[in-house]
Amino acid sequence: MNTENFKSINILLVEDNPADVRLTQEVLKEGKINNKLNVVYDGEEAIQYLHKEGPFADAELPDIILLDLNLPKIDGREVLEHIKKDDNLKRIPVIVLTTSDAQADILKMYENHANCYITKPVDFDEFISVVKSIEEFWLNIVKLPPKK
DSSP: OOOOGGSSSEEEEEEHHHHHHHHHHHHHHHHSOEEEEEEEEEEEHHHHTTOOGGGGGTOOSSSEEEEEESSSOOOHHHHHHHHHTTTTTSSOOOEEEEEEOOHHHHHHEEEEEEEEEEOSOOOOOOOHHHHHHHIIIIISSSOOOOOO
């Protein structure tokens, strides 16, 4: 039996919309993969979390990050740049999950080494389907890099 399949996946959700946070939590709670979802609500908290600063001193580095772009304080574009320039963080896969479908945003995120760019659907059922697809692909199929 492969015990690696039973390993818990640590997910960091960087999202300022409480409704999207709740929906993502519910979908992942019902999923097949054992996961621990940690949520921060702005880019500043995301950076503090990733550096284990302030209230996040005991935070565990995530295996994967779900990142919104339009965040208060520090936006997701800057957060992604910060992550991918940091040798201790750059291997963590970052999935951009945002309402923006602007070609400039898509191009910039891939230029800054986002691993995936997904435009959030506004339809409730489609949003659930997208989160389930993320779970199936990124948590079940993809081999994530080992933590440093």
